[in-house]
Each structure stands twice: as C-alpha cells, then as structure tokens.
Amino acid sequence: MTKQEYLEAAEKRYDELKRLNLITDFYDYETEFVKIWNNSAEKFWKRILETSAKISEKKTSRLSVGNHK
Numbered sequence: 001m002t003k004q005e006y007l008e009a010a011e012k013r014y015d016e017l018k019r020l021n022l023i024t025d026f027y028d029y030e031t032e033f034v035k036i037w038n039n040s041a042e043k044f045w046k047r048i049l050e051t052s053a054k055i056s057e058k059k060t061s062r063l064s065v066g067n068h069k
Contacts, residue, residue: 005047006044009040009043009047016036
C-alpha cells in the first residue's frame, strides 16, 4: 500500500470519525469507533497483504527463472 492509497482510505473514514463527536455517551462512542477502526484496519491489512503477496510472487518467479540451467 502506498502512502497515497493509505491517505485516500483514511480520508474516506474522516467524516465517520468526525460524526463521533456528536455522541455524548462514552460507551456508544467507543463502540462506534471500534466498528470504524476495525473496518478500516481490515481493508488496510488486506491491501498490504495483497501487495506483499505480489512482491513475493515476483521474487519467486525471478529466482526460478535464474535456476534453470
């Protein structure tokens, strides 16, 4: 995940996080914050893992090309 991709994803959640300021009950605030954060974190990690898998595949394919003699 690039910095730009991260910032774009975080920007999409900004309004949701800003709306939390309207909640007066701390428990409700925390519950909603956790929902937003977990949803965001899941998407971030998925993207990071996809990128890592692609990098790993490239390294593996380069190694296997060089080992054929």
